[in-house]
Amino acid sequence: MAAPLFADYLAERRILRRKLSYWRIAAFAAMILGVAIASQRLLGPDGSLSFTPHIARLSIEGIITGDRETLKLIQKIEDTKAAEAVLISIDSPGGTTSGAERLYDAIRRLSAKKPTVAVVGSMAASGGYIVALGTDWIVALGNALVGSIGVLVEYPNFAKLLDTVGVKMEDVKSSPLKASPNWFEPASPEARAALVVLVGDSFTWFKTLVKERRNMTSEQLEPVADGRVFTGRQGMDLHLVDRVGGEREAVEWLEQEKNVPKGLPVQDWKQERTLERLGILSFSARAAEFLGLGELSGALDRAANTARERMLDGLVSIWQVGGGN
Numbered sequence: 001m002a003a004p005l006f007a008d009y010l011a012e013r014r015i016l017r018r019k020l021s022y023w024r025i026a027a028f029a030a031m032i033l034g035v036a037i038a039s040q041r042l043l044g045p046d047g048s049l050s051f052t053p054h055i056a057r058l059s060i061e062g063i064i065t066g067d068r069e070t071l072k073l074i075q076k077i078e079d080t081k082a083a084e085a086v087l088i089s090i091d092s093p094g095g096t097t098s099g100a101e102r103l104y105d106a107i108r109r110l111s112a113k114k115p116t117v118a119v120v121g122s123m124a125a126s127g128g129y130i131v132a133l134g135t136d137w138i139v140a141l142g143n144a145l146v147g148s149i150g151v152l153v154e155y156p157n158f159a160k161l162l163d164t165v166g167v168k169m170e171d172v173k174s175s176p177l178k179a180s181p182n183w184f185e186p187a188s189p190e191a192r193a194a195l196v197v198l199v200g201d202s203f204t205w206f207k208t209l210v211k212e213r214r215n216m217t218s219e220q221l222e223p224v225a226d227g228r229v230f231t232g233r234q235g236m237d238l239h240l241v242d243r244v245g246g247e248r249e250a251v252e253w254l255e256q257e258k259n260v261p262k263g264l265p266v267q268d269w270k271q272e273r274t275l276e277r278l279g280i281l282s283f284s285a286r287a288a289e290f291l292g293l294g295e296l297s298g299a300l301d302r303a304a305n306t307a308r309e310r311m312l313d314g315l316v317s318i319w320q321v322g323g324g325n
Helices: 002-042 068-079 097-111 127-133 159-165 189-213 218-224 232-237 247-257 275-290 294-310
Strands: 054-064 083-096 116-125 137-140 145-147 229-231 266-269 316-318
Touching: 054 068, 054 097, 054 127, 068 097, 068 266, 083 097, 083 127, 083 247, 083 266, 097 116, 097 127, 097 189, 116 127, 116 247, 127 145, 127 189, 137 232, 137 247, 145 232, 189 218, 229 232
Parallel strands: 054 083, 054 266, 083 116, 116 137, 116 145
Antiparallel strands: 083 316, 145 229
């Protein structure tokens, strides 16, 4: 009987060792997780210590919608004491008027606590220019595009196509202007008049914003408020920008005019890219980029931007060649 008992003892010992090994691994994993969480709190978005004094760089690119992620990121920069100043790098043709307003308001709150400079790379048009107006100073490259001060609303008219295929949309409305204009019939004079009032109200707000933020007279505002874009050089002469240049000039201004310590590093603050936020086209573009398929990645990125642009609803402040201003 001794041999079976000894075998059972060995088996129990093996089970205990396995359990001990499991808990050791679990404890080690918990320790790693704790270190990762602590590191995330201590480290900035680019992996540097968040308590290290620096100039934050926030990029506003592509179609502007005033999304929550960007607003949260601006709030984080505002709350981070180590971020002594902020560069708002803008490369955008605009987007929804309300989305640009949300970003403008957030940047004004940020500017009340930290000095901010807009740095225009290739474009800050329409809603993109509204965002730039939220900063303390605007720098643009000489060949960047700025301006496009205006608002529009667009809607397709499929009435003729439906007549061709023999389809007619029927509806029951509480009032003549409910859901009007729509895609399925020509806009009535009353519907167009209502839209003109909407666009006019937002346009007045946009012009007032430009006039106040750029300290313009009515005479100075009139020639820049017709929807055109201007180069950075033209924009400086027209009081739309403060300096022709780039990030170096922006940092120099912060040091000289806002007493930001010299030599501070510039650190990127970025949003985390999730599958939900990227969308299928953008995620596919990142996958193509990872696989070295540069042309496919670029095509997918362009398709994603076009899709986002076409899904804009309501009043928009956007500039595009061949489109509206």
